[in-house]
Amino acid sequence: MAEDIQAIRQAIQDRLGLTIPSCVESSKAAYKCERCKDTGWIETQDENGVRYVQKCACRLAREAEERLAASGLADSVKKHTFAAFETRTPTQARIKDTAEKYLAALLDPGIRDNPRRPWLYIGGNPGSGKTHICTAICGELLRHNIGVRYMQWLNEARRLKAGVNDENFEDQVTDYTRVSVLYIDDLLKQKYTDRPTFTEADIKIAFTVLNARYLLNKPTIISSEWDLLEHLLPADEGVFSRVYERCKGYTVTIERGLQNNYRLMDPPAAST
Numbered sequence: 001m002a003e004d005i006q007a008i009r010q011a012i013q014d015r016l017g018l019t020i021p022s023c024v025e026s027s028k029a030a031y032k033c034e035r036c037k038d039t040g041w042i043e044t045q046d047e048n049g050v051r052y053v054q055k056c057a058c059r060l061a062r063e064a065e066e067r068l069a070a071s072g073l074a075d076s077v078k079k080h081t082f083a084a085f086e087t088r089t090p091t092q093a094r095i096k097d098t099a100e101k102y103l104a105a106l107l108d109p110g111i112r113d114n115p116r117r118p119w120l121y122i123g124g125n126p127g128s129g130k131t132h133i134c135t136a137i138c139g140e141l142l143r144h145n146i147g148v149r150y151m152q153w154l155n156e157a158r159r160l161k162a163g164v165n166d167e168n169f170e171d172q173v174t175d176y177t178r179v180s181v182l183y184i185d186d187l188l189k190q191k192y193t194d195r196p197t198f199t200e201a202d203i204k205i206a207f208t209v210l211n212a213r214y215l216l217n218k219p220t221i222i223s224s225e226w227d228l229l230e231h232l233l234p235a236d237e238g239v240f241s242r243v244y245e246r247c248k249g250y251t252v253t254i255e256r257g258l259q260n261n262y263r264l265m266d267p268p269a270a271s272t
């Protein structure tokens with residue numbers, strides 16, 4: 001509305017060569033956003049003259065900030081970007097390549113409405129950059145105004161275990177089941193062995209979150225030290241065969257071994 005008034009005033013000024021005092025401008029100091037007068041909404045009209053309201057840019061920016069704060073990744077997305085992800089080995093290149101393809105798929109409007117939206121699974125050796133690359137994807141999604149939530153498995157599973165046998169357990173994980181994109185970091189984390197056994201509580205938490213997201217068709221990004229087929233599928237075929245199905249085309253398995261622990265590598269030589 002304020003824009004309309006300003007446009008009319010400008011047209012009259014141009015025509016008459018006069019300066020018309022502005023009551024809109026005089027009230028400027030009272031509003032943080034002059035466009036919407038701090039309502040968060042602006043009225044506009046389409047090409048057929050139908051008037052409608054839409055969110056003001058200030059409201060969109062505020063919502064983006066809130067999403068970032070709620071994601072649990074506000075600090076780490078600044079550091080863990082795609083640009084900062086090093087690709088000095090073929091494995092690192094494969095991780096980055098898959099992550100970029102996955103991000104492109106999630107942002108593709110055609111895939112947004114797909115009845116089977118893809119998930120991402122990066123499994124294998126610690127220190128191989130799994131958390132970095134998954135965080136980079138989350139940072140890009142947040143930049144595209146997509147809600148993301150970070151779930152650090154070890155801490156959250158520990159907290160959730162207290163209520164895992166409650167009747168309303170599903171209600172306790174709604175933060176994780178309802179968000180547009182969930183990133184589970186270090187799924188089913190525990191001391192590494194070739195044949196892990198997971199507790200019933202662990203499996204129930206994983207099942208409750210992953211199954212709900214599967215049924216709601218909500219993309220899920222998973223990093224884990226475990227190999228999806230070798231370790232997780234035998235632990236619970238029902239839930240992990242669903243994960244496997246959704247992650248088709250977007251699964252990276254990093255071989256175990258010190259050669260894939262980049263925390264142990266020398267820092268890269270300074271580029272000249």
Ligand SMILES: [Zn+2]
Nearest residue numbers: 033036056058
């Ligand atoms: Zn505004």
